Amino acid sequence: MSGKVEAVTQPPLPPEIEGYLYKMKRQTGLSNLTGSWNRRWxxxxxxxxxxxxxINNTQPRMKNAIFLNDITAVVVFDEYCFQVEAKSRKFFLKAESKTSAACWVKTLDAYxxxxxxxxxxxxxxPIVAPAKTMHQGPEEASPPREAKHTNQRRSSSSSKRRAEAKRRSYDDDDDVESTPVQAWSMTSDDSDDDK
Structure with missing residues (x-):
């Protein structure tokens, strides 16, 4: 194997690993390695x-977690104990066997x-902006615009206010004569009576 590291152009797939580990209770801390351990899946x-x-593998509902992408270190303490560290928290763990511990450490550290x-x-x-093509119109080349939200209650009440103002202005104009407009009229010549 050469010492050359190849570029990774795709995000890594989450590893497939599961099993029982002992987790040191949070209150115990690392100063007391003989602290209280809970067996967890x-x-x-x-x-x-x-x-x-x-709590167990029969009801594998995740109780507490660290996002894989947030893992900052996998630290080995001895052949059984290791710690998975993230910005938000740490899991101090102990495997049931040396092989199991090595498998967990190798898998998490590789990821x-x-x-x-x-x-x-x-x-x-470098981030390259997509090139505009001849077929793209201005709408296609620009990002979609955010929809404007209107307050229907406000616009309907302002419409009512405008209509009321118009009505009042017509009522206030006493000097203007009002002439009814006739849309159609029916004369005896235009009647549709059957003769």
Whole structure:
């Protein structure tokens, strides 16, 4: 194997790993490695890209989690114990066997490394705006505009106020004669009576 690292151009897929681990209670802290441990079912939620645990594997509803992309380090303490660190929290864990611990550490650290390489790739890739083609009109080339919301109650009340003002202005004009307008008229010559 050469020491060359290939660029990662796609985000890494969440790993498939699950099993029981012992989680040190939060109150105990790292100063007391003989603290209280709870056996929990740990797994990767692929949909949410989260590493977390449930009380057991019969009801695997994730109780607490760290997003995979937020993992900052996977620290090995001994052959059984390791810590998964993120900005928001840390899980201090103990596996039931050396093999299990090594598998968890290798899997989580490999994902973290792949994610870092992918983020470096994104940071070094220039963002290119899509080119306009001859077939695109001005509407297609520009982003969609935000819809304007109108307050129907306000606009209907302002319409009522305008109509009322017009009516009052006609009522106030005493000097203007009002002539009824006839839209149509029926004379005896135009009648449709059957003869």
């Amino acid at each position: 740990f797994y990767i939620d692929k949909r949410h890209k989260a590493f977390g645990y449930a 973290r490394t792949q994610q870092l390489l992918y983020e470096k790739h994104l940071a070094s890739t």
